Amino acid sequence: MSVSTLTIDGQAVAMAVGATLLEAARELGIAIPTLCHLEGLSPVAACRLCLVEIEGSGKLQPACITPVLEGMVVRTDSPTLRDYRRTVIExxxxxxxxxxxxxxxxxxCELQDRAVEVGMDHSRLPYRFPDRAVDLSxxxxxxxxxxxxxxxRCVRVCDEVEGAHVWDVAWRGEHCRIIAGLDQPxxxxxxxTDCGKCVMVCPTGALFPKGDTVEEKHEDPSQLVALLRARQARQGAPP
Structure with a gap:
C-alpha cells in the first residue's frame, strides 16, 4: 500500500494515498471543525469550516476533500483560520x-456547538431575518x-444511503434552499420512504420529528455509520 508522509501542526503522520487531510488530522487527534462532513456520506466541502493552511499554497484548502501528498506541511490553527471560522459561523x-x-x-445542535468552539458570543454582522417557510405536510x-x-447531509443520505433521492438543492444565492421532489410539499x-434518515443526520433543527418541542430533538449521526457497517457485514456474509 502506498503511503504519503506529511506534517500537520508540527506532527508527522503517514497516510494511505487517497486519504484526506481531515482523516490525517483526526488520525493525530487534531480537531478540525466541520458541519457538512459526515462519515458514511460523500464529502462536498459545503460549509467551508474545515479550511486549512498548506505551506506553498496561495489559498486555504478544505481538509475534507483535499488529498494528502508527500511532504505536505499543514496548519489547522492560526489567527487567520480562527477568524475565518468565526466569520463563517456568524x-x-x-x-x-x-x-x-x-x-x-x-x-x-452542531451549529450551536461550533459557535461555542469558535468563541462566537455575538455576531459582528447584521441579521437579515429572511422570510422562510415551514413545511409540516x-x-x-x-x-x-x-x-x-x-x-x-439530507440530500446525500437520501440519495446515497436510502436511494430515494427525495431532496435536492434549488435556486441560487440568498434564495438557495432545500426542496423535496420537484419543489413539492x-x-x-x-x-x-418515511425512513427518517434525513432527520437523523440534520445538524440543526431544520428537520425534526413532529411533536418535538424545545430541546427535544436528539440528532444521532452515529446511527448512520452503524447502519452502513451492518449492511457491509451482511453483504460480506456467506449465503
Missing amino acids: LLFTEGNHVCAVCVANGH HQRFGLDHNRCILCT WGAVDAC
Whole structure:
C-alpha cells in the first residue's frame, strides 16, 4: 500500500494515498471543525469550516476533500483560520433565523456547538431575518427552512444511503434552499420512504420529528455509520 508522509501542526503522520487531510488530522487527534462532513456520506466541502493552511499554497484548502501528498506541511490553527471560522459561523447565524432558545435542537445542535468552539458570543454582522417557510405536510416530520444551513447531509443520505433521492438543492444565492421532489410539499412526494434518515443526520433543527418541542430533538449521526457497517457485514456474509 502506498503511503504519503506529511506534517500537520508540527506532527508527522503517514497516510494511505487517497486519504484526506481531515482523516490525517483526526488520525493525530487534531480537531478540525466541520458541519457538512459526515462519515458514511460523500464529502462536498459545503460549509467551508474545515479550511486549512498548506505551506506553498496561495489559498486555504478544505481538509475534507483535499488529498494528502508527500511532504505536505499543514496548519489547522492560526489567527487567520480562527477568524475565518468565526466569520463563517456568524454568516450562518445571520443569514437564517436561528433562535436557539425556542429550537427543537437547542442543546443538541452542531451549529450551536461550533459557535461555542469558535468563541462566537455575538455576531459582528447584521441579521437579515429572511422570510422562510415551514413545511409540516409530512405525516411524521417537519422541515423548517429558517434553521437550514444548506449542509446537504439530507440530500446525500437520501440519495446515497436510502436511494430515494427525495431532496435536492434549488435556486441560487440568498434564495438557495432545500426542496423535496420537484419543489413539492414534503408530504406529497411519493418517493419518500418515511425512513427518517434525513432527520437523523440534520445538524440543526431544520428537520425534526413532529411533536418535538424545545430541546427535544436528539440528532444521532452515529446511527448512520452503524447502519452502513451492518449492511457491509451482511453483504460480506456467506449465503
